[in-house]
Amino acid sequence: MEVRELRTLLRHFRTGACGEWIERLLCIHRLSRLRVRHERVGDYYDDPPLPSLLIVFRQHDAIEACFDAEAQYFYEVSHEPIFAVPFEVKSPAECDAAIRSLTAFFRLNAELFGLIEVLAKLS
Numbered sequence: 085m086e087v088r089e090l091r092t093l094l095r096h097f098r099t100g101a102c103g104e105w106i107e108r109l110l111c112i113h114r115l116s117r118l119r120v121r122h123e124r125v126g127d128y129y130d131d132p133p134l135p136s137l138l139i140v141f142r143q144h145d146a147i148e149a150c151f152d153a154e155a156q157y158f159y160e161v162s163h164e165p166i167f168a169v170p171f172e173v174k175s176p177a178e179c180d181a182a183i184r185s186l187t188a189f190f191r192l193n194a195e196l197f198g199l200i201e202v203l204a205k206l207s
């Protein structure tokens with residue numbers, strides 16, 4: 085089946101017993117398709133990305149340098165992807181883009197946590 089057909093099928097059943105998790109799933113799908121500006125920080129390392137939300141003011145600034153130094157010791161635990169949004173404080177357009185990106189990031193994570201809670205209630 086095509087993705088469009090699958091979404092239509094999910095929408096058909098969202099008023100049923102599993103409606104709450106289907107709604108969250110559809111919302112996660114919509115949020116995941118938003119175009120946001122971000123850096124792929126995890127690609128710089130041999131292991132999977134580190135758990136973090138990193139906000140830097142420009143590429144390779146002191147914040148990113150400190151993160152890179154500390155990151156060497158993070159590999160003792162399991163890892164999650166990183167979401168980093170570089171922006172120039174003096175640029176209103178870059179600040180607006182960073183805020184939109186962070187908003188999408190937080191909304192997506194809130195939906196994921198909500199989905200986990202809904203699925204936990206079903207089990």
